[in-house]
Amino acid sequence: MCGLLLKTWRETRWLTVICCAAILVVEVVLTCIVPRLQQNLPTMLNSFPFMRDMISGLLGIKVRNTISPAVFSAILWIHPVVFVILWAHQVIFHTRYPAAEIDRGTVDLLLGLPVSRGWVYLSEALAATMSVILVIGFALLGHVIGRSLARSGFYPPVGQILIILLNLLLLLLAIGGITSLFSAMSNRRGYAIGWAVAVVAASSLVSFAAQWWPILETPATVSVMEYYYPAGVLMGGGWPVRNMIVLAAVAMVTWSLGASITTRRSICTV
Amino acid sequence: MRCKSAESSRTMNAPAIHCEQLTRRYGRRIGIEALNLDVPRGAIFGFLGPNGAGKTTTIRLLMGMLRPHGGRAEIFGDDCWRHSAAIKREVGYLPGDLRLYPYMTGRSALRCFGRIRGQDLQEQGSKLAEQFKLDLDVKVGRMSRGTRQKLGLVLAMAHRPKLLILDEPSNGLDPLMQRQLHDLLRQQANEGATVFFSSHTLSEVEQLCDRVAIVRQGRIVADDDLKSLRSKAPRRVTIVFEAQATHEPPAILRIEQREGLCWQCEWVGDAGPLIQWAARQPLRDLTINEPDLEVMFHRHYHAKGEAS
Structure with missing residues (x-):
């Protein structure tokens, strides 16, 4: 296991470093500018009324002329740039095995070693989880640095942020599980990435659009994004236990299905 | 245990x-x-x-x-x-x-x-x-x-x-x-x-x-x-006669080509019976090559119909 983890680390260290650096910079910048945005919110909403819908969709709440600073700070954890970095990390990491190994033909060499497919799958998942925890840690570090630079009492206590980050981690594990499932079923990494991105994008879109179209409320319940709701935590909702359980269950089920398929399927590189 | x-x-x-x-x-x-x-x-x-x-x-x-x-x-x-x-x-x-x-x-x-x-x-x-x-x-x-x-x-x-x-x-x-x-x-x-x-x-x-x-x-x-x-592989045999052959060749000698007094043949198995037959012939020259696996393998490769 240790040898496999070291191999995975060697192959993914730059992905982790780049994602950590990117999320750190994005969080520092967002943390510094969000208080200013919040101050100008009434003017902005009057000038650009469509912004009201955009922000409502993002935060998952009805926006009037103003939003409390604490709730508005949820933007930091749902901003599209933040999501793109985190999703990219998960999708790249979780399509490495078996899809990418089969695609580049190195799986023959890897599985020619005395390792079971299950162990390789487990070691990849462990490495991915450690890496995503590190990336989320850097997001928090960026936020803390931004807070000290902004010198504002705008933000809620770090305890509440940690609850959001735990919810975010479970969301990312669920996305990782879904991606692993597609990877387990593919011989081409491109297909696995394509399907994973399509599912995550569709999930986001349904969740976003369900704010205005009641017809999408039922389909939105199967969207993983529906179970990540930072504004709810910041509005004093406490621990989103139900959301966390659902995300953890999705992660476990999809990951286990992926593992089962990987260990049972035939592997063809030619 | x-x-x-x-x-x-x-x-x-x-x-x-x-x-x-x-x-x-x-x-x-x-x-x-x-x-x-x-x-x-x-x-x-x-x-x-x-x-x-x-x-x-x-x-x-x-x-x-x-x-x-x-x-x-x-x-x-x-x-x-x-x-x-x-x-x-x-x-x-x-x-x-x-x-x-x-x-x-x-x-x-x-x-x-x-x-x-x-x-x-x-x-x-x-x-x-x-x-x-x-x-x-x-x-x-x-x-x-x-x-x-x-x-x-x-x-x-x-x-x-x-x-x-x-x-x-x-x-x-x-x-x-x-x-x-x-x-x-x-x-x-x-x-x-x-x-x-x-x-x-x-x-x-x-x-x-x-x-x-x-x-x-x-x-x-x-x-x-x-x-x-190798014992099952065919050997190439070249026979050059002084005069026409006096006895019929053994059945398993497959004659591929006859050019006057020179025969190009294929033989499968021990060379003993072939040599015995040849000893009674008016021969000028006899060449028995090593068993040719290549020919056998090609026959296996290109054989038609289902394999045995």
């Missing part, structure tokens, strides 16, 4: 490779069909066949990459699908279409694979690299195809496996390195290892093997030791 010792004695006495009615299909297309094969321990076993005959499919089934649709494959008495990981402790494998991690050097590959195997491969790997004249400090991405093949062979042999499974190992190697590879494989066999390799080059198999199986359209069409195959 008794059960365990019976199991261990079964695996101790089991052949290196045993396939029974092994079948694998790709949709409607047959990969291999009801293939039976036994490779004794310590043998150098050649697995011959044209492209698409089922050599790589058989090897991938042995390596646990493909799940059989019928029958079973065993290595040292253990099922290749169910005990794949455990089996590979004793197996060195070279894939036919070798792809190595491009960021690795030979040395880092030995380190990485050694860690996964829980074994230090550096010393033996360096010795093998020296024999193959391979620089272990060059990155795989910068290696030529032949050099990558050499590294693949080093990685397959560095842990001193009991069984080597090599899919067309001499692909991409120059004649000098091919000879080096043959010497190394003979050396491994002398030390007790079993070598199972696929090839479509008869001369390679002839030079190296104790035993050969020929696969065609997913079925074994011949499986015998080389000596026995």
